[in-house]
Amino acid sequence: MKDQLYQYILGIADNSLILGQRLGQLCGHGPSLEVDIACTNISLDLFGQVRSYYQYAAKLAGGDASEDSIAFLRKEREYRNVLLVEQPNTDFAYIITRGFLFDVYHELFLERLMHSKDETLAAIAAKSIKEVRYHRSFSSEWMKRMGAGTEESHRRVQDAVDSLWRYTKEFFQPTEAEKAMAEAGIGVDTSSFKATYDQHIAEVLQEATIVVPTSPYFQRGGKEGVHTEHLGYLLSDMQYMQRTYPNMNW
């Protein structure tokens, strides 16, 4: 039970860590100063949330475990994030679409995690959701602006949606830990809000004049630690300081 709770927490937190790292990579590289600041602000929110989850996980693990060892010293196969969030920063339409597909899920998920029987998880969720509502609103507004914008911005958003759509089903395919935690009233049964997710996505895409893909092909594996090639590069960038100078501090 304790081990499953630990795995469950990592599953939630790793999504935010990896997306936070992706957004952090935009620092100084955003398409405009305002967007640069927005993306790094969102990254900071996600890292803050991650710290709370990892601190809790470290307490459960006991021994030498710490938020830093969990964040920086695991191997690629030990990360439980969904494939969507590790996808690289290509163009801005892709970055926003990736965020949008995650933010809608994240908000619906936290709305339910707030009612967890686990007090710590409920508290982190209640705190995080206030921030995530701003993330979802930011990415949704950009989806509409670009989708219904110029011919080129429309084409790029449609391409991004078509290309990232295959990663959206993984949210709703539960792992053993997720099943056990949902059963115990600690975790969230994500299948319970799959229809709501699809509906929210469809509403924004419609306003954005973007077509919802109908491809039946979906990809999964991140939750079991089987990642796309992109995660390894991200981790080597993120981990090299702790690996080179173990226990280093600011």
Next chain:
Amino acid sequence: MTSAEVNIDERLAPLLREVSDPEIPVLSIMDMGVVREARLEGKTAYIKLTPTYSGCPAMDVMGVDIQRLLKKYGYDAKVELVLSPAWTTDWITPSGRASLEAYGIAVPLEPEADKAALTGSERIVKCTHCGSQNTRVVSAFGSTACKALFQCDDCLEPFDYFKCLK
């Protein structure tokens, strides 16, 4: 769970008012509403702080500032971070709101108005320089997690708006 009621020892309250938010120095941590409990047992002060935003880097600094200040008065401070109930901009005190305005940061609106202002559908945030409401959002995310960046179309000056968090 939205209670603003806090249990703060009378002997500690004036001291904690001397500690300011490192990112908004005109605002004390008491005005910010982030001190959720302050108890005194002998010479040990037990302080519970709650973050404004999860990733707010100011929280660690506030903890250290509290310890340093209380030490001056002979107290040993133990600072604990609590998440529940989650902080809301409603906990900023009236004097805190006044200090924000004076410092040039527009105070948070209610949720509906906040949303309208941040999506640009209504011009309602008052410019902190000239008072005009002919203002527009430049970026929903500003120099710190808690703020958005606005510009006034009358005096043309930019200013910060403290976003509503509920």
